[in-house]
Amino acid sequence: MVVKLDYYRIFSHVGRAESFSKAAKTLYMTQPAISQAISQLERELNCRLFNRTPKGVTLTSEGEILYAHIKSALALIEVGENKLLELKYLTVGELKIGVSDTISKHYLLPYLEDFRNRYPNIHFKMVNGTTVELTQQVKSGAVDLAVCNLPIHEEQLAVTALKEIHDIFVCGEKYKPLIKYPLKLEQLKNLPLIMLERSANSRKYVENFLKVQGTLIEPELELGSHDLLVEFAKSNLGIACVTKEFALEELERGRLFEMTLEHDIPPRSIGVCHLKNVPLTPASTRFFEMLVK
Secondary structure: OHHHHHHHHHHHHHHHHOOHHHHHHHHOOOHHHHHHHHHHHHHHHOOOOEEEEOOEEEEOHHHHHHHHHHHHHHHHHHHHHHHHHHHHOOOOOEEEEEEOHHHHHHHHHHHHHHHHHHOOOOEEEEEEOOHHHHHHHHHHOOOOEEEEEOOOOOOOEEEEEEEEEOEEEEEOHHHHHHHHOOEOHHHHHHOOEEEEOOOOHHHHHHHHHHHHOOOOOOOOEEEOOHHHHHHHHHOOOOEEEEEHHHOHHHHHOOOOEEEOEOOOOOOEEEEEEEEOOOOOOHHHHHHHHHHHO
């Protein structure tokens, strides 16, 4: 079919020019090569496509029928090729990203702004959710990639770490005396703890660390967003477990105070994940490159 498609392209040029020699010049081929291609096509189709005359060639009735269809087909192929070029150079397309509200606000926004400025014709589709929800969205194909809390243990996904972050416990003015000395992990059990809901990857990470150290905690309050953790701690409603990098402004302004633990919680990372065996779209490839650069 590939060879026959080349013949059809030659046939289309000859039909339009009504001349083997003119078509040869347009296609940068020799006239004998053009003549041979047309003869081969006529043999395969078992009909004569051109009337040969000393002044050139004209389409036969069969040739006119074929020419009308080939002209339309080649035009559609050209449209398809142009669409692929548009995607390649990101003049059209869609970027489908999964991300949590917190990471979107505190980490991803500058990248989204930069991408939009560079490629204004690419449409965004944003899906919010927890890490577990977002990995399911990636596996189902609903999003091209997801930026979320690590670790992620999914065989189907390729995961790339982007930024190291730290989980800490913070308090407001009321509990400030507790920051004078390092707290034993056992003491956390007796404090009014505020944490994200149980399904949050960051909470699981902290609880697993404490469990390995022999400490099981039961928070008094469970909230649905990192920003609420910060606000509740500022309002002296308890000791909140937050991501240090996402609470820096409040810590630097003295609205929150970091509590020192006898054993620091090991750092973890924010990362980007996508399906291992499915190529990323041109838009998501370019955005991925911006993230990991």
